[in-house]
Amino acid sequence: xTATVKDRARAEDEARAVTRAATVLSPYTPIEExxxxxxxxxxxxxxxxxxxxxxxxxxxxxxxIFSSLLDREAGRFRFGPYGINHPTARAYxxxxxxxxxxxxxxxxxxxxxxxxxxxxxxxxxxxxxxxxPPTDEDADHTLVRIVECLEGHVEIELVCTPVFDYAQxxxxxxxxxxxxxxxxxxxxxxxxxxxxxxxxxVEENRIRRRRMLQAGERVYCALSWAEDLAAPENIDEAxxxxxxxxxxxxxxxxxxxxxxxxxxxxxxxSALAIKGMTYAPTGATVAxxxxxxxxxxxGERNWDYRFTxxxxxxxxxxxLHWLALDWEADEFMQFVADVEPDGDGALQIMxxxxxxRDLTESFLDNLSGYEGARPVRIGNAAFDQRQNDVFGAVLxxxxxxxxxxxxxxxxxxxxxxxxxxxASRVWQQPDQGIWEARGEPRHYVxxxxxxWVALDRAAKLAEIRGDPQKxxxxxxxxxxxxxxxxxxxxxDRGVLRQHYDTDALDAxxxxxxxxxxxxxxxxxxxxxxxxxAEELTExxxxxxxRTDETDDGMSGKEGTxxxxxxxxxxxxxxxxxxxxxRELMERLLKIASPLGLYAEEFEADTGxxxxxxxxxxxxxxxxxxxxxxxxxxxxxxxx
Numbered sequence: 001x002t003a004t005v006k007d008r009a010r011a012e013d014e015a016r017a018v019t020r021a022a023t024v025l026s027p028y029t030p031i032e033e034x035x036x037x038x039x040x041x042x043x044x045x046x047x048x049x050x051x052x053x054x055x056x057x058x059x060x061x062x063x064x065i066f067s068s069l070l071d072r073e074a075g076r077f078r079f080g081p082y083g084i085n086h087p088t089a090r091a092y093x094x095x096x097x098x099x100x101x102x103x104x105x106x107x108x109x110x111x112x113x114x115x116x117x118x119x120x121x122x123x124x125x126x127x128x129x130x131x132x133p134p135t136d137e138d139a140d141h142t143l144v145r146i147v148e149c150l151e152g153h154v155e156i157e158l159v160c161t162p163v164f165d166y167a168q169x170x171x172x173x174x175x176x177x178x179x180x181x182x183x184x185x186x187x188x189x190x191x192x193x194x195x196x197x198x199x200x201x202v203e204e205n206r207i208r209r210r211r212m213l214q215a216g217e218r219v220y221c222a223l224s225w226a227e228d229l230a231a232p233e234n235i236d237e238a239x240x241x242x243x244x245x246x247x248x249x250x251x252x253x254x255x256x257x258x259x260x261x262x263x264x265x266x267x268x269x270s271a272l273a274i275k276g277m278t279y280a281p282t283g284a285t286v287a288x289x290x291x292x293x294x295x296x297x298x299g300e301r302n303w304d305y306r307f308t309x310x311x312x313x314x315x316x317x318x319x320l321h322w323l324a325l326d327w328e329a330d331e332f333m334q335f336v337a338d339v340e341p342d343g344d345g346a347l348q349i350m351x352x353x354x355x356x357r358d359l360t361e362s363f364l365d366n367l368s369g370y371e372g373a374r375p376v377r378i379g380n381a382a383f384d385q386r387q388n389d390v391f392g393a394v395l396x397x398x399x400x401x402x403x404x405x406x407x408x409x410x411x412x413x414x415x416x417x418x419x420x421x422x423a424s425r426v427w428q429q430p431d432q433g434i435w436e437a438r439g440e441p442r443h444y445v446x447x448x449x450x451x452w453v454a455l456d457r458a459a460k461l462a463e464i465r466g467d468p469q470k471x472x473x474x475x476x477x478x479x480x481x482x483x484x485x486x487x488x489x490x491x492d493r494g495v496l497r498q499h500y501d502t503d504a505l506d507a508x509x510x511x512x513x514x515x516x517x518x519x520x521x522x523x524x525x526x527x528x529x530x531x532x533a534e535e536l537t538e539x540x541x542x543x544x545x546r547t548d549e550t551d552d553g554m555s556g557k558e559g560t561x562x563x564x565x566x567x568x569x570x571x572x573x574x575x576x577x578x579x580x581x582r583e584l585m586e587r588l589l590k591i592a593s594p595l596g597l598y599a600e601e602f603e604a605d606t607g608x609x610x611x612x613x614x615x616x617x618x619x620x621x622x623x624x625x626x627x628x629x630x631x632x633x634x635x636x637x638x639x
Contacts, residue, residue, distance in 0.1 A: 027072050028371050029053065031293055032593035032609040035090070035099045038276030039116035039139035039245075041128050043289045045069060045613070046099060048087050050080030050112055057225045058127045058141060060279060060286045061306040061353055063188065065162040070292060070376055071367040074167035079145045079221055080112050081105050082157040082210055092595060095268065096249035097276050098242060108152025108215065117144050117241045118248045127227050130281045131338070132331055137248050138280065141226040144241050149213035156213055158198055158221055161206035164188030166364050166378065170205040183207055184229070193229035196221035257324035259634075263626050266589050269596035270619040271323055274316075277616050282338070283331030284308040284353040285316055288600070288612035294373035295558050295601055295611045302373050304380050305600075305612040307359060308335070309350045310390045311434065311450075312617060313397035319623040321404045333401050336394065337411050345418035346426075347394060349387045349436075350380065359383035382436040389434050391423035392450030395457040396515065408464055417470075420458035424477050427451035428484075433499070434508045435544055439551035443500040445489040446508035452481040453515050482517070486524075496528045504549040505536045507564035513571040514624075520574045529571045533580075539604035540587060541565045559601035559610040562588070566621035573628040581629055588622070598622065 034045040034053070042062070044055040053076060054069040056062040067074035081103045088109075089102040099114040117140040124130070127141050147156050162171045165188030176182040180199040185192050185207075194200070197219055200209045213219065220238035222231035232238040249272065256271050258264050277286045288305035295301035313336060320329035339355050341347050348357060361381035369376050398416060402408045427448060430441035434450075455478035462471035489496055491503045498506035509528055512518050518525040536543050541560035565588055572581035591602055593609065598618035600611025 026371055029069075030608055031370075031599050031611075031613050032597070034593075034597075034613060035092075035101075035114075035595055036097065036273065036276060036289065036597060036614050037099060037114060037116045037143070038097050039118050039141070040276065040278055040280040041139040041141065042116070043276060044116060044143060045289065046114055048090060048101070049085035050078050050087075050101060050103075050114075052077040052143070054290060055143070056306075057190070057192065059281075059353065060277075060289065063165045063190075064167070065164055065190065065192065067163065067167045067367065069290065070364075070370055071167060074367060075161055075163035076159070077143075077161070077223065078157065078159045079147060080156060081110050081147075082155040090594065092269075092272075093246050094250075095253045095272075096246045097272055098246050098249065102150075103154075105152075105154045108154040109150040110154045110156065110213065111148045111150055113146045113148075113242055115144055115242045115245045117142050117245045119241060119244045125227075125281070127225065128281050132281065132283050132334065135280075137244075140224075140230075140241065142222050142224045142231050142241070144220065144222045144232060144238050144245075146218060146220045146235070146238055146242065147213065148218045149215050151215055153212055153214050155210055156219065158196065158200065158209045159206060160185075160194055160208075160221075160223065162187070162192060163205070164190050166367065168364075168366055173202045173205070173207060175200075175202065191225070191229070193224045193231060194221060195224065195231040195233065197235055255325070257322075259630055261630055263585075263589065263630070266592065266596060267323075267623060267626055269592075270319075270622050271325070273597060273614050273619045274319065274616060274623075275325075275328065277614070278328060278331075279353040282354060283328070283333075283335040284351070284355075285312065285332060285616055286353055287312060287617060288615045290612045291378055292367075292373070292376040293370050293599070293610070293612045296373075297603075297610065298371060298373050300373075300375065301558065302369065302375065302377055303612070304361070304377050305615075306353070307350045307380060307383075308353055310336070310347050311349065311387075311393040312620065314393045314400065315617065315620040315624065317397040317400045319620045321400060322623065322627050326404065329401060329404070333397070333409075333412070336397070337409075337415065341418060344422065344425075346422040347390055347415075347419065348383055349385060349390050350383050357383070382432070382438075385432045385436060386426070386429075386441070387433065387436065388423070388426055388429070388431045388447040389450035391419040392453030392457070392515070394419050395423075395454045395461070399457040399461055402461060402464060408461060413461075413465065416458055416461050419454060420470075420474050423451045423454035423458075424474070427477075427481055437551065442498075443488070444506075444508075445485060445496055445499060446506065446511055448481060448485045448489060449509070449512055449515065449517055452478050452485065452517060455481065485517075490524055493531070494524050494527045495531045496524065498545060498550065502549070504545065505532055506545045506550075507532055507536060507542050507561065507567060508544065510564070510567040510571045513574040514567060520576060525571075526575050529568070529575050529577075533568060533572075540584065541602055541604050542568050559603040561601055562598050562615070562618040563600075563621040565602075566618070566625040569625035570621075570628050573625075573632055578629070578632055581625075585625060585629055588625075 169188035171185035224231035291304035292302040361379035433444035496509035542564035599609035
């Protein structure tokens with residue numbers, strides 16, 4: 001066997017070992033079994049047993065106060081039936097991000113409702129100040145939980161154990177009132193307040209209470225980090241708060257254009273997930289709620305995704321405009337317009353959700369990591385990498401937004417000029433590529449492709465603005481890039497390669513179809529799509545590349561990337577393979593989590609999700625792929 005074949009065989013043996021290990025009972029909840037809550041300022045992950053295992057306050061990228069997602073001793077918050085860990089039913093209230101979980105015990109039934117609540121907007125928010133115009137509703141900065149006994153009698157428990165600053169500072173609790181219904185926890189410069197209609201006790205660093213509920217009884221608890229630590233003061237206020245939150249989500253979703261189609265429920269859930277990962281104060285979208293959920297089980301491919309990637313811009317704008325969510329699209333474009341470029345005028349590949357540039361990466365050695373996957377990272381060292389695809393993503397999003405709004409905002413034109421000039425200046429240089437490889441810079445085809453997108457879109461924007469001189473110059477450079485890609489980026493089989501010095505495949509070359517670099521009837525595009533579908537897949541799901549053929553600076557095998565599989569759906573539709581595209585789409589919808597969410601990766605051998613969760617990029621690509629199939633079906637109906 002050649003070295004490559006031996007390496008691949010060894011990797012497959014390791015993968016089989018991981019598959020066997022995955023069948024061993026783990027104390028960690030499978031990633032895909034988490035429910036996602038959001039108030040568009042921060043989010044929470046709730047395990048099936050009713051435990052909040054991950055939450056950062058007051059914003060998505062703040063230090064966590066519940067981190068048992070990454071270490072079973074790192075803080076948790078449970079409210080549910082004592083001794084019962086597996087629900088009978090679990091679902092979102094239709095059209096919302098409000099969770100309902102039903103449990104059966106030997107003596108009765110209970111229903112638990114959970115929400116990060118949203119209500120009528122009050123005075124200006126000083127917890128997470130807004131840069132965008134005010135709206136009628138905003139976050140209450142409160143997690144509200146209600147337990148109702150439906151039948152019989154059930155003992156319920158409340159356990160709240162925050163550990164502040166990424167589990168580095170245990171909470172100090174203090175009872176605030178005389179009847180034990182209000183308690184404050186402090187630590188690491190943070191303070192939260194727990195209010196409940198249960199009389200609670202303090203056990204060292206945690207709040208705890210058990211109580212027997214009879215049929216018809218309801219109890220609540222609310223954890224607040226609002227400026228004045230306000231929270232519902234009784235069960236009726238708690239019920240009204242969750243009701244207002246449900247109404248908010250349903251009213252918002254009613255404004256989205258969701259087609260009447262067999263995939264409409266999946267589109268609704270993806271839309272709610274994307275909105276839930278939008279940071280209302282600035283309009284930014286986090287790539288995922290979490291940090292350091294492993295792409296390789298037990299491995300080192302663990303990244304912090306609680307930031308905004310510029311490459312996501314075009315996919316975000318595509319999805320938002322296709323769903324007629326024009327307000328959210330405009331908010332995101334305003335965020336892009338606000339961010340500060342580097343000294344050479346180039347935008348960074350990613351920014352903090354508040355627009356900050358410095359995302360220095362560090363390790364949390366106090367956390368053991370999800371199922372032992374270390375290191376646990378906060379920050380992301382890729383923020384200062386050179387990735388030449390960023391220019392195309394930004395300019396494609398501006399063109400999308402301009403065509404949709406039928407105007408080119410004055411404040412966006414300087415960005416068009418600077419990003420076009422940057423792309424013109426650097427497109428011939430190697431970079432780290434779309435996957436942020438930590439190996440040597442290469443002439444990645446997808447980076448060249450996105451440089452072509454940058455100049456092509458800049459030329460079109462210049463035409464819209466009435467500047468034929470700039471339009472002509474940028475178009476000429478775009479054609480130069482196209483010629484270079486077709487001369488050096490296509491292998492002897494007529495397939496787009498990963499980079500100029502290899503014949504290896506890379507799923508990012510599917511973007512040649514999505515961005516119109518090659519027409520659907522081009523033989524090179526068809527051969528590329530077929531090669532990826534046949535040679536870069538596991539059980540039909542797409543790898544971004546083969547790790548034994550790519551120097552990405554990391555060790556370990558990856559799962560299949562969900563965004564790449566959705567890109568393949570889009571590419572199959574573009575080259576006219578509608579049945580193959582539909583078949584893959586149906587398979588992808590079936591592997592969504594029980595609550596309709598996607599992580600970053602799917603491990604075909606075990607059927608589990610890998611990587612940070614929920615993953616915005618996966619949901620954005622799902623919307624785009626579904627849109628292409630649905631549009632083609634609608635056109636078939638009228639022809």
